[in-house]
């Protein structure tokens with residue numbers, strides 16, 4: 336499967352309203368700590384916006400709502416996997432992206448036949464506290480050799496300047512959060528990302 340090479344992640348559907356018209360074709364909604372009714376509103380609007388713009392929406396964490404709302408993709412981390420019903424996700428026809436940080440996690444992920452594998456943080460990230468400091472760009476080549484044709488997503492501390500190196504090292508997709516959301520000109524940054532990712 337070929338995924339768009341640029342994969343921004345946002346924490347509110349208002350970002351999708353701003354960024355999808357610029358040409359973003361793959362986006363994750365990563366919302367933490369919101370009540371279920373608010374999540375339902377956000378995810379429903381995000382689903383419809385992505386349909387209107389021909390973009391792929393990936394729902395982070397909230398796999399039951401993603402099923403209920405007819406979304407197409409979910410992203411789960413290793414801790415999410417402890418709780419998630421992957422057969423139910425698959426039975427509902429959703430595609431699945433999985434986080435990995437070491438070889439044991441990668442083996443667990445590959446056993447679930449994911450639709451992409453993410454490796455991170457490639458560089459230090461300021462978005463959240465992680466037990467993994469930085470994986471380094473070289474690990475992308477090791478991961479690519481292990482995942483084969485499964486798309487490989489590079490995440491963590493990525494920027495437009497660092498994207499080329501990640502692609503050269505084997506990433507198929509590069510994901511970013513704060514490089515966009517904390518930028519003085521987020522729209523301008525997204526346009527630069529779209530340029531860099533072709």
Ligand SMILES: Cc1ncc(COP(=O)(O)OP(=O)(O)O)c(N)n1
Nearest residue numbers: 395410411412413434453488490510
């Ligand atoms: C593309 C992508 N890669 C990794 C993550 C992190 O997922 P997870 O480990 O479950 O952590 P949270 O994002 O849920 O805090 C991701 N969301 N997307």
Ligand SMILES: Cc1ncsc1CCOP(=O)(O)O
Nearest residue numbers: 455460462491492511512513
């Ligand atoms: C959610 C997540 N998972 C691994 S790194 C990361 C954070 C990415 O954010 P940023 O692009 O701002 O470093």
Ligand SMILES: [Mg+2]
Nearest residue numbers: 396411412415
């Ligand atoms: Mg998660």
